[in-house]
Amino acid sequence: MELYITLAVMAFMIINFLWQKFPMGLTTMACCTLLAIFKVLTPSEAFQGFTNNSIILVAPMMALSVAITKTSIVPRIRAMVDDLGSKTGMALVFFFFLVTIAFVQFIPATATFSILVVFLTTLSNSGEVTASRLLMPMLGISCAWKGYIPIGMGATSFATINARYETIINNPDYLLKMMDKFKVAAIPVIALTLWCLFAWRLLPKEGNVSAKGMKEVKETKVLPPAQEKLVFIVFAAVMAVLVLNKWTGSLMYIAPAAGIIILIYGGALTVPEVTKALTADMIFLMAGVLGVAAAMSKSGAGDLIGNAILSILGGHPSSLFVMFLFTIVTIVMTTIMSNSATANILYTVAATVCLAGNWDPRGIMLIIAIGNVISLGFPSGAAETALIYAAGNYSLKDVWKFTVPYILIAIVTIAFSANLFFPIYG
Structure with a gap:
């Protein structure tokens, strides 16, 4: 009976992630509550995620990032963005790319582009470098670099990933270390950055980039x-x-x-x-997923799902094939639905498959973490993607020459790099 209840709760969680009607943290808390009510888990087991080391690390780190945004760093960068008069050609491209990289290490991508779009609208359409040609490549830079550098929230990304699967696969040798994501993502980041540096010319030169409808980003008073x-x-x-x-x-x-x-x-x-940072939806989401993962392990639901997928893949699939499969699935899903929904579905499924196959899960988990943000193909991929398509007045036919190769480069480099460092057979 516990098996069927757990599968039903898992289905409820996935459906709600896809539906996106309610906050994801609320969904996972509802799942934990149901698992405790039906006695699949004890109350302490259902909500054990809140005492998990990864949660203890990540939650206050979010508050620490708030403190960084109150310093003079962000206003200084804004002032640099405002001083564009003497910059032309590739200098302008480099400048905006570097500003994007700096911003997304500390503030959400949506807020980043809410700021930068305003400045892009001041660029003329008479030169080679125009706002219409810069906006989509800047999103590409954001997708590649967000959370890559191990500072700010990027410093705890390894712990965030570990929290998604360590309850299912409890072998400490299979937990990620701080620099693992950094080294696996290096090849994709370099390749995608080079593509953005040269492929911006493929985008329409003249366009109607508009800041109308952008959410106003409040100025934060700088600390003494x-x-x-x-x-x-x-x-x-x-x-x-x-x-x-x-x-x-x-x-x-x-x-x-x-x-x-x-x-x-x-x-x-x-x-x-x-308090606001510590009670963010992300914290409840992470803690709740740990409770669901514990139920899947205890009830045998994880083994059932893992063995079913493993039987489809075959008894001993090649490591590179598995890496490509998960990379393609991740990027296709995150192209048409939100990053969070994609990650929260795939982490649990991938962990159960790795457990069933006795595979090293680190490469696959990093594929999900890195590929999950390659969401520039359709406006539905992420909030910042919708913002860029709206601000740039882009249609799919305007950008496909840039986005399709970008996605293909991401698939090849992410799968290859993950297999290079963490093949499933160790």
């Missing part, structure tokens, strides 16, 4: 010098603890929490700001 210095010191210290986790050990998981406590007492963060 003393508090700003405190933020930089705390941020640097936390990053050092994360990077040196081989020696700092479990201190890595509590360093961000210690950092935000210092910032609250130092006046750089307020309690409401921290």
